[in-house]
Amino acid sequence: xxxxxxxxxxxxxxxxxxxxxxxxxxxxxxxxxxxxxxxxxxxxxxxxxxxxxxxxxxxxxxxxxxxxxxxxxxxxxxxxxxxxxxxxxxxxxxxxxxxxxxxxxxxxxxxxxxxxxxxxxxxxxxxxxxxxxxxxxxxxxxxxxxxxxxxxxxxxxxxxxxxxxxxxxxxxxxxxxxxxxxxxxxxxxxxxxxxxxxxxxxxxxxxxxxxxxxxxxxxxxxxxxxxxxxxxxxxxxxxxxxxxxxxxxxxxxxxxxxxxxxxxxxxxxxxxxxxxxxxxxxxxxxxxxxxxxxxxxxxxxxxxxxxxxxxxxxxxxxxxxxxxxxxxxxxxxxxxxxxxxxxxxxxxxxxxxxxxxxxxxxxxxxxxxxxxxxxxxxxxxxxxxxxxxxxxxxxxxxxxxxxxxxxxxxxxxxxxxxxxxxxxxxxxxxxxxxxxxxxxxxxxxxxxxxxxxxxxxxxxxxxxxxxxxxxxxxxxxxxxxxxxxxxxxxxxxxxxxxxxxxxxxxxxxxxxxxxxxxxxxxxxxxxx
Amino acid sequence: xxxxxxxxxxxxxxxxxxxxxxxxxxxxxxxxxxxxxxxxxxxxxxxxxxxxxxxxxxxxxxxxxxxxxxxxxxxxxxxxxxxxxxxxxxxxxxxxxxxxxxxxxxxxxxxxxxxxxxxxxxxxxxxxxxxxxxxxxxxxxxxxxxxxx
Numbered sequence: 001x002x003x004x005x006x007x008x009x010x011x012x013x014x015x016x017x018x019x020x021x022x023x024x025x026x027x028x029x030x031x032x033x034x035x036x037x038x039x040x041x042x043x044x045x046x047x048x049x050x051x052x053x054x055x056x057x058x059x060x061x062x063x064x065x066x067x068x069x070x071x072x073x074x075x076x077x078x079x080x081x082x083x084x085x086x087x088x089x090x091x092x093x094x095x096x097x098x099x100x101x102x103x104x105x106x107x108x109x110x111x112x113x114x115x116x117x118x119x120x121x122x123x124x125x126x127x128x129x130x131x132x133x134x135x136x137x138x139x140x141x142x143x144x145x146x147x148x149x150x151x152x153x154x155x156x157x158x159x160x161x162x163x164x165x166x167x168x169x170x171x172x173x174x175x176x177x178x179x180x181x182x183x184x185x186x187x188x189x190x191x192x193x194x195x196x197x198x199x200x201x202x203x204x205x206x207x208x209x210x211x212x213x214x215x216x217x218x219x220x221x222x223x224x225x226x227x228x229x230x231x232x233x234x235x236x237x238x239x240x241x242x243x244x245x246x247x248x249x250x251x252x253x254x255x256x257x258x259x260x261x262x263x264x265x266x267x268x269x270x271x272x273x274x275x276x277x278x279x280x281x282x283x284x285x286x287x288x289x290x291x292x293x294x295x296x297x298x299x300x301x302x303x304x305x306x307x308x309x310x311x312x313x314x315x316x317x318x319x320x321x322x323x324x325x326x327x328x329x330x331x332x333x334x335x336x337x338x339x340x341x342x343x344x345x346x347x348x349x350x351x352x353x354x355x356x357x358x359x360x361x362x363x364x365x366x367x368x369x370x371x372x373x374x375x376x377x378x379x380x381x382x383x384x385x386x387x388x389x390x391x392x393x394x395x396x397x398x399x400x401x402x403x404x405x406x407x408x409x410x411x412x413x414x415x416x417x418x419x420x421x422x423x424x425x426x427x428x429x430x431x432x433x434x435x436x437x438x439x440x441x442x443x444x445x446x447x448x449x450x451x452x453x454x455x456x457x458x459x460x461x462x463x464x465x466x467x468x469x470x471x472x473x474x475x476x477x478x479x480x481x482x483x484x485x486x487x488x489x490x491x492x493x494x495x496x497x498x499x500x501x502x503x504x505x506x507x508x509x510x511x512x513x514x515x516x517x518x519x520x521x522x523x524x525x526x527x528x
Numbered sequence: 529x530x531x532x533x534x535x536x537x538x539x540x541x542x543x544x545x546x547x548x549x550x551x552x553x554x555x556x557x558x559x560x561x562x563x564x565x566x567x568x569x570x571x572x573x574x575x576x577x578x579x580x581x582x583x584x585x586x587x588x589x590x591x592x593x594x595x596x597x598x599x600x601x602x603x604x605x606x607x608x609x610x611x612x613x614x615x616x617x618x619x620x621x622x623x624x625x626x627x628x629x630x631x632x633x634x635x636x637x638x639x640x641x642x643x644x645x646x647x648x649x650x651x652x653x654x655x656x657x658x659x660x661x662x663x664x665x666x667x668x669x670x671x672x673x674x675x676x677x
Binding site for chain 2 (some may be wrong): 007010038095110
């Protein structure tokens with residue numbers, strides 16, 4: 001073959017491959033098995049990051065030129081420039097289950113290969129154990145480094161402030177400010193788009209530290225008491241000092257005179273009868289028993305599809321909602337796919353659920369009976385039940401779980417009057433100033449009002465105005481009654497202290513509060 | 529043993545050229561696929577190994593893009609018969625890398641250790657053929673270059 005023909009042949013081959021692969025990709029995007037949405041273009045994806053690209057507003061077409069059916073899909077709308085537009089995001093990496101995920105998963109988007117989970121594992125169980133034995137130490141070292149990079153876990157408590165059971169309440173803000181910004185006030189003086197462009201936002205979402213497998217992750221104190229829930233692949237990333245107390249007290253609407261009915265114990269299947277016999281109705285007793293009874297769930301069951309070294313009996317409602325409160329265990333919201341798109345959610349308290357009309361961050365569940373029916377297969381994937389062990393709870397039983405749920409009371413708030421206002425004689429001047437801010441300049445009461453300090457709506461705070469990330473969409477307002485007992489805050493626990501929460505809302509709502517005002521507001525929140 | 533490739537005095541057999549082109553096509557083709565997210569089936573293994581090598585300090589997509597550039601460069605070198613000394617170095621470095629999943633990710637490359645690979649494992653092991661083919665193509669070229677000076 002002459003060198004010329006050879007070169008021509010080579011050039012032809014290169015051309016065919018380049019054009020062939022390129023056009024194949026055009027057809028592949030958005031097709032059934034592709035994880036890449038149709039609108040994605042590999043060339044613009046990176047270029048647009050950080051760029052203040054203006055919305056391409058097309059000239060309105062004359063009415064008669066509008067086709068009778070819609071052909072173009074509607075672009076995601078957002079107030080500020082391209083906030084949350086897919087063009088700025090990366091496509092999810094291709095990963096097998098168990099593999100590490102980026103800690104900044106909020107920068108990614110894309111479709112899943114399928115909505116449906118499968119009990120089949122990519123490897124044998126011994127290999128699964130080996131894989132995690134190798135991966136876990138490095139993963140946890142990186143998780144700690146990442147968390148320390150985001151938060152300054154000083155372990156410093158607010159003097160004199162305690163949760164209802166006596167655990168010290170941590171002081172903040174401990175979210176680290178970005179380099180070059182000296183104070184939260186300096187940050188709050190910048191516009192959302194400036195914060196976004198310069199990548200200065202200190203309150204970005206938290207992902208599950210191992211989101212391919214994800215699922216329940218129990219805090220250190222819980223795992224110490226319940227070693228059967230220790231995971232082979234990953235541990236909790238938030239230090240125990242910044243989580244709720246364990247075991248927490250339990251208050252009943254039907255027995256206020258008793259205070260904490262548990263006597264400082266964790267209520268279990270073994271001791272509940274002794275503690276509650278003669279105090280609860282038979283229906284409530286049955287409900288409580290069901291809330292304490294473990295049942296198999298994803299990754300915690302008797303099969304090889306698990307993250308515990310030994311086969312697991314599963315998990316009970318009170319394994320996360322311990323004593324009807326929370327131990328700070330995390331999970332993924334079951335409401336979206338792919339799994340990498342699901343939001344991390346920390347366990348909310350069950351206290352005062354009787355006064356909530358909206359349950360769960362995004363699913364808008366309206367009754368506790370309903371919740372008891374759906375919760376347990378937290379993945380929103382009933383198809384897995386056959387494989388890992390069906391729970392099959394009948395409606396009468398979930399109703400009784402609801403009966404028990406609805407007598408779990410908020411902790412005492414001795415400084416509040418029946419209208420949920422501070423009793424002036426009992427409150428400090430700072431707390432009273434905080435209350436005035438809450439209902440005034442700080443606008444908190446716009447969404448946090450009524451007996452539970454909640455409006456029972458979902459709100460889209462559009463936090464993605466402040467960073468390049470996938471929009472998280474509307475989330476329910478969480479009640480603030482008893483809020484001092486359930487750190488960390490926000491659905492994913494990205495705000496470890498009340499001080500961080502106040503800084504967050506100061507920024508997101510554009511309140512321009514002074515340092516003194518923020519402290520007053522925290523003092524007030526501690527009274528609720 | 530008769531050596532059909534380097535037989536003195538005879539017209540060299542066309543196989544080294546075809547072999548070189550075939551290597552080039554494979555490298556360029558499979559490398560080019562990696563420019564497009566979710567198109568290459570090697571993404572899981574390559575992404576995992578590369579992010580592990582970078583101690584998870586870089587995202588998988590950037591690393592895959594770098595790999596795509598590397599593989600395409602090697603492919604073009606072979607196809608157009610240019611820059612062979614550089615290609616040689618890159619090619620053998622890359623080949624060593626392709627064997628890493630056997631050690632770093634035996635859970636996905638072996639059904640059962642030590643001698644029952646998965647399809648991915650077999651796909652990697654057959655790279656010994658690449659190594660041999662590369663040597664067949666490159667060594668006479670390099671010898672010619674460096675002995676004529």
